[in-house]
Amino acid sequence: MNPQVLVVDDDQLIRTMVRDALSDVPCDIHEADSGDAALSIVSREKPPAVVLLDLMMPGKSGLEVLKRISERTRVLVMSALDTEALVQQALKAGAHGFLAKPIHPLDVQNLVRAALEAPGRAGDE
């Protein structure tokens, strides 16, 4: 069974780009358009192995979602707000990695592959 990857972004275009970028990666991709939807999916008994998470979304912000899910899954933050200070804050909050927007498909592939191959969290099993 393929590992699960969740893409959380309120922008449909970004979700589609990520899905396309991961077309060669053996994983099942799910989408969420808000932080609340992401929390609902990650709180299931079997959370996704990797979550790609936007920082700015309507409703719950990405940082709030990150703090709540980083213990259960491996989170890769995606944002155009890629200043060193905010990157450090995201990493301290439990992010596994940071993808600066505009995203590059190869970056997405490499980071997700690496995150999927790294053992250690509940979502990996």
Next chain:
Amino acid sequence: MSETEYWLADSEARVLGPIGLEVIRNLHVRGKLTDVRAVSSDGKKFVPLREVPELLKVLSTPVTANDATRAQIETTAQIRDWLASIHDRPSTEVFKVLPGSSRDTWRAAFFALVFRYVPGRLPPDTTQELRLACEDAFLALSERMVEVERQFRAPASSPPAPPPLPAADPPPSARITHRGQSLSVQLSLRAGDARPFTQDMEHNWQTDALFIHTHERVVPGTQVELVLSFEGHVTQLHAAGRVMAARVGGFTTRLLNLGEAERAVIRTWVARATTRS
């Protein structure tokens, strides 16, 4: 007392937060916050920006070229401080990986950490100082990863290397030794010299190939064991290769077993040399 944190909402009601005033100021001077319409101090109740004077003051301050440059100077200093802080620390601490972790875990940690320093991903307006700091961070992490990869590859005990045979007419920086049917090449690169990676227009670092200067005759297809030394760096790069084409003055070899970390070292070396030239 902890710093007050805020949530910011833009015209599409997208929310960022909680973040402190310093992070907000840093984002502002980098031109990353141009559409803040409402703010909150608890993430629930949002009010117009004008009702929170301390934020209004920060976000209404005109961003000048000096501000943007200053922000990059601060970022440069942060990266330099971080580089200094990890200098004597073991890679387990730098990558936040437990001793005895698998190669996959190391790779995942490396990728997660190194991405924001990739020289080719930096914005065009990046200052030279910040660019160099990112390259140094990229190189430092890549070197550590090369060392990690080598430890996973290394056999339990290595046979002693045979004494080098005198080369017929080696170029100053390359020592070439015949070892049975293969060649052993030791190449020392001086700082700023990336010619072996860039000289061949068709086969170069972008295709995992490099050019070795020599007057020795070599046969295409010959196996090559290569040791590359980079001036100013303790890490050597060990690679297996195969001669692709022999030409006047040398031969081109393809490196066969490069990992991403080794490629990163080469890429950064070429980038730095290109920057200097």
